[in-house]
Amino acid sequence: MPTMSPPTVRTSRLVHKRSASCDASPETVRAVWRAADAVCFDVDSTITPIEGIDEIAGFCGVGKEVSEWTKQAMGGNLPFKTCLRERLNIIRPTRLQTETFMKTHPPLLTEGIQELVEALRARGREVYLVSGGFDFFILPLAQLLDIPAENVFCNRLMWYYNGEYAGFDEQAMTCDNGGKGRVCGYLKRTNGHQQLVMIGDGSTDLEAAPPADAFIGFGGVVVRERVRREAKWFVNGFGELTDELPPVDGDDL
Template identity: 55%
Template sequence: MIICSLKNNLQLATLKTLSLVSISVMSPQQTVQELFRTADCVCFDVDSTVIQDEGIDELAKFCGKGEEVKKLTAEAMGGSMTFQEALKKRLDIIRPNVSQIKEFLDTFPIHLTPGIPELVKTLQERGVEVYLVSGGFRSLIEPVAVHLGIPTRNVYANRLKFFFNGEYAGFDENEPTSRSGGKGIVIRRLKEQHGYQRLVMIGDGATDAEASPPADAFIGFGGNVVREEVKKRAAWYVTSFQELLSSLSIQTK
């Protein structure tokens, strides 16, 4: 009996050692993939990630300021200026009023990125909490959340301000998403408030990449636009949401 017990203990110790070895040799990409498969919370960027467009670019185009703003958006997403600086410059050019926002929402269709409805549904069915964390505007993002079945309370984005006559009055600079590092602040608060242990951030921009940490992992997304700086910083970079769906279907032992 003693010999049998020693043999069983030795086998158990060997298995534990092999398990530790297998973990230690996981590549950075494999580590992120495993974190995604076991995540209890996933946060998505919206513009050029969940949707195919950059919302602020489309709003600018609608308001007749498209070309001026598009250049600033590219610079901001590439990380060449602070996000708050880029946001202020773009909004100062557009200066959208309440009527324009309403008309834009009524006439501009939501262009969801292929695969995102299925991915969100799959995550929710697995009990994963899904959030939209964006440097865009809440008024433009809430309809996207509703379309995907994501509670609007799970939307973190910027708020536009207007004067009593409906004219543009600026944006709420107290919103963390209005500045560089803001997405990280949102994620830290989510972890503190809800106790998430494996939170993954997915997005196409520099503000998404810099949110990890405190996010436990970052997945770069290039399905709509590839930003080389972001690609370099992502241990796992995908160009289709199908890659994420396929990853979730893998059964780990």
């Protein structure tokens, strides 16, 4: 199947909604973080230093062709579903390739995320992973963090009976622009969360607030200029977030 070449124009013609964090003060975002009853983390370049789709593209021998599309997707310059579809049309990963990739590339966590998730759990916070990546890559990371599969919202590859690539689930909330926001809204409606925070490195994370009550930009792996500029609270490591949490049951930590 022929694929589009990534555009050479770097300026976006998309109109982005302002996030709640754009209008809030840094102090407000910190206050929401301290009081949050739910936290949603992006995955690639956030809880893991790896961009999963770029890594499997390299494994399949098409890394250079795919990486430019990833830059466009993370920068918010093109519809996310378009970038996702075109990247996968280049890679066309088979079931065997994904299984082999995971055997040879064990899951890797970003420094400080395990301690932060444990600190959130100790305070009774619910933790979710919300990603435009794929379940074969993300679920092993969730297991390392003891996050149940039902708290993971991501995309799903599909294969024909012979294991050849057949596409992806285009009904998943996370496969299109605004998908992470839809997940955040769904979690608030379904689970009754009153203060939900989205944390991530990309424009799709930034745009999840609202309905997320606050957005925190993460630059511990890579700094996206738009996110750094628009996030009212931008951190360079998870330790900054752990340090901001209130004591457990009033005890000094």
